[in-house]
Amino acid sequence: MPDGNLKLRGVVRAVLGDHVDTDIIYPGRYLNITDREKTAEHLFALSYPEIRGSLAAGDFVVAGKNFGCGSSREQAAAALKFAGVGAVIAGSFGRIFFRNAINLGLPVVIAPEARAGCAVGDQLEIDLGAGEIRNLTGNRSILAAALDRKCVELLAAGGLIPYLKAKRVA
Amino acid sequence: MTIAEKILARAAGLHQVVPDQVVTARVDLAMSHENADLVRKSFLEIGALRVWDPTRIVIIFDHRIPAESERTAATHKAIREFVAAQGISNFYDVGRGGICHQVLPENGHVRPGMLVVGTDSHTITHGAFGSFATGIGATEMAGVWCEGALWFKVPHSFRIDVQGQLEQWVSAKDLILYIIGKLGADGADYRAVEFDGPAIRRLSVASRMVLTNLAMEMGAKVAFTPVDEELLEYLRPLTPQKIGSIAPDRDAHYERIITIDASREVSEPQVACPHAVDNVRPLSELGEVAIDQAVLGSCTNGRLEDLEVAARVVAGNTICERTRLVVIPASQQIYREALHLGYLETLVAAGAIINPPGCGPCVGVHQGILAAGETCVSSTNRNFVGRMGSKDSQVYLASPAVVAASAVAGRLAHPASIVQEDPCLMEI
Numbered sequence: 189m190p191d192g193n194l195k196l197r198g199v200v201r202a203v204l205g206d207h208v209d210t211d212i213i214y215p216g217r218y219l220n221i222t223d224r225e226k227t228a229e230h231l232f233a234l235s236y237p238e239i240r241g242s243l244a245a246g247d248f249v250v251a252g253k254n255f256g257c258g259s260s261r262e263q264a265a266a267a268l269k270f271a272g273v274g275a276v277i278a279g280s281f282g283r284i285f286f287r288n289a290i291n292l293g294l295p296v297v298i299a300p301e302a303r304a305g306c307a308v309g310d311q312l313e314i315d316l317g318a319g320e321i322r323n324l325t326g327n328r329s330i331l332a333a334a335l336d337r338k339c340v341e342l343l344a345a346g347g348l349i350p351y352l353k354a355k356r357v358a
Numbered sequence: 359m360t361i362a363e364k365i366l367a368r369a370a371g372l373h374q375v376v377p378d379q380v381v382t383a384r385v386d387l388a389m390s391h392e393n394a395d396l397v398r399k400s401f402l403e404i405g406a407l408r409v410w411d412p413t414r415i416v417i418i419f420d421h422r423i424p425a426e427s428e429r430t431a432a433t434h435k436a437i438r439e440f441v442a443a444q445g446i447s448n449f450y451d452v453g454r455g456g457i458c459h460q461v462l463p464e465n466g467h468v469r470p471g472m473l474v475v476g477t478d479s480h481t482i483t484h485g486a487f488g489s490f491a492t493g494i495g496a497t498e499m500a501g502v503w504c505e506g507a508l509w510f511k512v513p514h515s516f517r518i519d520v521q522g523q524l525e526q527w528v529s530a531k532d533l534i535l536y537i538i539g540k541l542g543a544d545g546a547d548y549r550a551v552e553f554d555g556p557a558i559r560r561l562s563v564a565s566r567m568v569l570t571n572l573a574m575e576m577g578a579k580v581a582f583t584p585v586d587e588e589l590l591e592y593l594r595p596l597t598p599q600k601i602g603s604i605a606p607d608r609d610a611h612y613e614r615i616i617t618i619d620a621s622r623e624v625s626e627p628q629v630a631c632p633h634a635v636d637n638v639r640p641l642s643e644l645g646e647v648a649i650d651q652a653v654l655g656s657c658t659n660g661r662l663e664d665l666e667v668a669a670r671v672v673a674g675n676t677i678c679e680r681t682r683l684v685v686i687p688a689s690q691q692i693y694r695e696a697l698h699l700g701y702l703e704t705l706v707a708a709g710a711i712i713n714p715p716g717c718g719p720c721v722g723v724h725q726g727i728l729a730a731g732e733t734c735v736s737s738t739n740r741n742f743v744g745r746m747g748s749k750d751s752q753v754y755l756a757s758p759a760v761v762a763a764s765a766v767a768g769r770l771a772h773p774a775s776i777v778q779e780d781p782c783l784m785e786i
């Protein structure tokens with residue numbers, strides 16, 4: 189996320205269903221890739237390979253409930269981030285995926301109505317701190333949960349690594 | 359307070375905590391497998407030099423053993439070098455351990471009241487030993503390696519009270535599949551789940567681990583089974599350390615209390631059908647499902663009692679010609695015991711292949727990958743699209759007894775249809 193900016197603007201590139209698990213986001217067979225940037229090549233590789241090619245930097249992925257359920261693989265969050273995804277907006281998230289995303293500096297927004305309120309191609313504006321989503325294309329607001337203070341702090345730092353680095357220097 | 363609240367309060371140095379409170383807690387044990395390489399990279403990126411406490415870190419190779427590719431071999435090598443440089447003595451290399459969630463308890467690393475984190479979602483399994491155990495990501499683990507602490511949001515707690523008892527051919531696996539089917543894949547999202555009741559207290563420690571392991575598949579953050587004499591007896595020979603106890607307070611607050619009558623509600627084996635763990639049906643409701651591969655193993659069901667029941671089912675039978683039975687003991691220790699007791703002999707004689715103790719095909723990497731159009735019955739814990747191979751393969755999750763029976767029948771089958779005798783009286 190650019191310089192701790194908690195306001196994001198982007199285009200919805202994919203609208204997915206409920207229970208998109210980490211095997212769908214990043215299949216187990218590619219887990220021995222530990223170079224984070226390279227994980228992007230295998231984003232949604234088995235189920236939705238077309239999404240990756242269509243992503244432009246800062247695009248949003250919208251989904252139903254329990255996005256990122258399943259394994260603890262951090263590659264799932266890394267692949268989204270390094271494929272250019274600016275934020276994932278979902279009804280709810282798998283717990284470990286949610287933490288991984290924050291720790292890698294990938295904004296995640298809980299918004300139960302997002303799937304019904306957005307279509308592919310819509311322009312959104314998100315205020316992470318306040319928990320607000322504006323659908324600029326449809327000219328309506330979508331209710332979202334404000335992020336915990338701790339999460340905002342980590343996102344603002346760009347993730348856990350820069351956060352801890354800064355702490356060590358200080 | 360509930361068990362989760364008590365452990366977090368202790369680890370955070372507080373008298374009391376309440377749900378939704380965010381606390382920073384000291385970690386008692388930090389476990390990683392091959393993804394220790396990702397952790398190591400983040401750790402170095404942070405600029406850290408030494409881990410906070412090498413005696414509290416455990417590293418176990420299990421996902422890709424022995425190395426299936428040059429890339430994995432290099433990963434293993436990098437971790438070995440890191441482990442040596444940091445003085446991490448709790449390191450279980452290829453041939454020394456097995457699946458991380460079996461190796462940790464088997465070697466006395468987990469005890470009641472501990473706060474355990476692991477870079478694996480099924481770390482939740484260790485709640486069967488009374489520990490607050492949960493999965494975290496690799497970068498987060500790098501933070502733990504630096505600081506020995508982590509932030510947690512105190513979870514709300516559910517209590518699942520299981521009355522009655524498990525009938526013949528109904529195991530802990532069937533019980534937990536039934537519960538997941540009832541609550542849904544996100545039915546316990548972010549919650550701490552306490553299992554208790556007479557049916558639970560009668561279970562072996564190995565069977566309790568099946569419950570806590572699969573609680574992950576309904577979204578739980580941590581899960582517990584009771585710390586009782588059965589557990590303490592299991593733990594005593596494993597560790598010279600003092601073993602504490604932990605139980606919820608009488609006035610502990612639960613967001614939900616769910617009561618299940620096992621005898622009535624779970625009267626037959628349960629199966630999770632493709633492609634979701636909460637897509638659960640009683641075995642008798644499924645029609646004819648032909649099976650290409652049967653997998654017996656994993657951190658869910660690769661323990662001695664699982665190999666034993668499978669051996670009893672296949673004893674005197676042969677695996678169906680069109681079906682492969684892949685057996686994976688969960689650890690080296692279980693492998694040796696199963697050898698000694700003749701279970702592996704029985705399984706191999708029937709036509710099974712034995713994989714080395716590790717994750718094997720569970721995560722779709724090697725040692726039994728499915729082709730498009732193939733159907734597998736597996737004692738593992740996930741049947742997501744493509745989990746064990748082709749995205750066009752199908753995985754049914756079931757108990758070890760059903761896996762073994764299906765391997766013999768070549769289709770999903772009830773063990774009673776294969777074994778006529780009372781399994782308790784049978785000798786193998």
Ligand code: SF4
Pocket residue numbers: 420421457458459478480656657658716717720721738739
């Ligand atoms: S056996 Fe399967 S579920 Fe268990 S740790 Fe290994 S890959 Fe994960």
